[in-house]
Structures are given as structure tokens and as C-alpha cells.
Amino acid sequence: MDKQMLLRFADAIQRKKLMSITFVTKSGEQSNRRCVPLDLAPSERTKIKHYKYHVWDLDSLPKPHLLSLNPEQIVSMDIIPEEFLPEQIVTWVRKKPWVIERDWGGSS
Template sequence: MDKQMQLIFAAAIQQRRLLRVEFTTRSGEERSRRCVPLDLAPSERAKIKFYKYHMWDLDSEPRPHFLSLSPEQVIQLEITTEPFIPEQIVTWTRKNPWTIIRDWGSLS
């Protein structure tokens, strides 16, 4: 797992900034999306618990949805200047559900 990408991802969470994510789909297509970074953690639904980048994909059609990418799928992460408000995205959280520490008020 690329340490630099992990640091960029964590910084975007802590700064409450959107990411520009370039990645490869499972079918091999390259895509670029604006995403809210949520966490870097094993997928709860997966049988094999590998760490994945979990994000809210704002550019997906027909509407935004959850996006989980393995580190091998991520080509590039770039922090944008565009902020996000966690309370507008995270509506499902339990107390302290995150792997990456952050100051998101009651969502932390």
C-alpha cells in the first residue's frame, strides 16, 4: 500500500476537502471522480478483510454512491480546494466507527 497516497487520503479527511481520484475499474477502464474521503479500512462485507479506500463518489450516475477501491485500483489521489460538510454526507455512522482519526464533531 502506497504510504504517500495514505497520507494524502488522511489529509483530505482532516482538512474536509474533496479528492480527485483516478482509478481503474474492475473491467480495466480508467476513471476520474470527485469524492468525499470517508475512511481507509477493511470492507465490512468482504470475506477477506483487505484495506480499501472508502469514499462517497459525487460524480457517479445517476446519483452519488459509496465507492470502495483497493489500493491497487487507485492511480492517483489529489486534494482539491473544494470543501465538504461531513454532516451532509455521513448519515449512517455509529460512535467512533473510523480507522483514520478526524475532528468531525459528533461524527468523529
Template sequence: MKEEFVGAIHSKNKIRLTFHSKEDGHALTRLCAPMDYGPSTRAHDKSDRFHSWDYDSDAARHTLSLLPEQVISIEVLPETFDPSGFVTWNPNWVVGRDWGQYS
């Protein structure tokens, strides 16, 4: 799944991400833009995670960071995304990419 996710970062394809939600206690599926794969700067546990922009989020924060064991499936979609739609900070990505000024 990591290879599909990283490939979608490079091609800027949206993904359909199905994962086990610790908060909800069951599987959820979300439309996302893959942002990065690596440790979280916010979590105490520095394990690698799938970081995505969650277009379906009903919360103020749309970033979804999941441990690999939470991810059930990743489907790369033909629809692309524009990083300018959500990258509003100066990123320090783990996975290198060619996103112009958003790299």
C-alpha cells in the same frame, strides 16, 4: 497516496480520484469526499481500502471502496466538503478525525 488521502480526511478537502474500474475495465476519475481508510465491513477480503463518497456516481449507492492497487492517483482539491451531506449512519471510523458529531 494513503498520506494524502488521510490528510484530506482531516482537512475535509474533496479529492479527484483516478482508479482502475474492475466493472468498466478502464480508468475512471471521480470527484469524491474521502471517508475512511481500512478494511471493508461488506467485503470478504478484509484488506485495507480507500473508502470515499462518490459525488459523480450514477448509482443509488455513492460509496466507493477501492483496494490500493486499483488507485492510480489522488489529487487533493482546495474545495472542502461537509460530512453532514453524506454521513447518515452512526460511523465507526478506522481513521480518527474531528468531524464533530460525524466523528
């Protein structure tokens, strides 16, 4: 796993900044999305528990949704100046702790 990418992702979480993420889709095409960084954690939906970057994909159609990316899929990940409000994005969190520490008030 790319340490610089992980540090950039954690920094965006801490500062509540959006990210521009370019990744390779399952069909092999490159896609770029504006995303809210959520966490780096094992996917709960897969049998083999590999760590994935979990983001809220703001650019997906017809509406934003959760996107979980394997580190190998990511081509680039950059912090952009635009901020996000966690309470407007993260409404489904149970009493489960995040893997990456953050101070997100009521949603942390």
C-alpha cells in the same frame, strides 16, 4: 500500500477537502471521480478483510454512492480546494470509530 497516498488521503479527511481520484474499474477502464474521503478500513462486505479506500463518489449516476477501492486500483489521488461538510455526507455512521482519526464533530 503507498505511504504518500495514505498521508494525502488522511490530510484530506482532516481538512475536509474533496479529492480527485483516478482509478481502474473492475472492467479495466480508467475513471476519474470527485470524492469525499471517508476512511481506509477493511471492507465489511467481503470475506477477505483487505484495507480499502472508502470514498463518497459525488460523480456517480444517477446519484452519489459509497465507492470502496483497493489500493492497487488507484492510479492517482489528489486533494482539490473544494471543501465538504461531513454532516451532509455521513448520515449513516453508527457508534463505530473511524480508523483514520478526525474531528468531524457529531459524525466523528
